[in-house]
Amino acid sequence: MKLYYAPGACSMADHIALHEAGLTFTHERVDLKTGKTEHGKDFTEINPKGYVPALELDGGELLTENVAILEWIGQQAPQLVAEGPLGRTRTLEKLAFVTSELHKNFAAFFGGASDDQKQKAADQLTKRFGQIAETIQGPFLFGDRFTVADAYLFVVSTWTDHFDLELPAKLQDFRQQVAQRPAVRKAMEHEGLLEKS
Template structure:
């Protein structure tokens, strides 16, 4: 059984949701990324030298890190995900990369900067990027009619938007409500002691 390392409410929540969605067996370990300690008191950097989450440690000693890699790997294990065409797979990777670099990273800057000017600029950037996601949605979910890794990651970013009271398109508000109704999401939120957003689907 694999070991999954996460910090509640962070970007690792996307992989946590997708692991539940895929029905994979795993042991979950909460990490304090500021102290570098796993909940059992062990040194997280002894497992992942980079010190951040998420990470999956497999029984054979292999360590998989980086959210895009984890989400892509987990998605590939899902028996209900179907067989994407080459272009569908590239679109899948495109959206995961966009969420990771163009949405996640500006949020991290916003959370830690003390400059109000920078916060204002980052809010404008994020508003534009959420607008783009809404504009390319091809169905009820980000990549069409079915739940995917992009939805898990996108949902976490929408939670962050709500935290900073950043307005997002109505289509994405509806998406957040739709995702939040899933059993996998509610199970993870309960495990991570996080509140529901309560956006209407």
């Protein structure tokens, strides 16, 4: 199995989740500016959509879309999904919120949006980060159990550092807790975001 990723991008959620799941995988870095992988391949020949994450399964099938990949990892490692009869659906509910209400609003900052569009996106992000922060049971979204949704929320929360956006205190605490996890450190070290310990 191989994860196509870009350092610090949303694919880091999958990178973290794969380590948390204890799955064996390799990685190939994608340069999103040139569209080339670290082995010089044209990434659109692998994923025609041209974006990360993409996960090539052992049978050769390619999974794309962060929510689908994280959901699949959760199927392989049920300990990464919330407990209870509604656990899987509750996890998906959080993944959907992170992708459509948080991740999507960063597009204004990553792309060439106007100041007005950036301000609107920043206002939305403040509101939506505030809403999800209020649902954190602590230390993670669903209490003591770390799930694939925590991995994704952690990654998007790190993006606020680049754009001078402030996180609610509850999310700052959450970030600190998540950052200490060995799987998170391993993924971040590999992606060059942390000094190797």
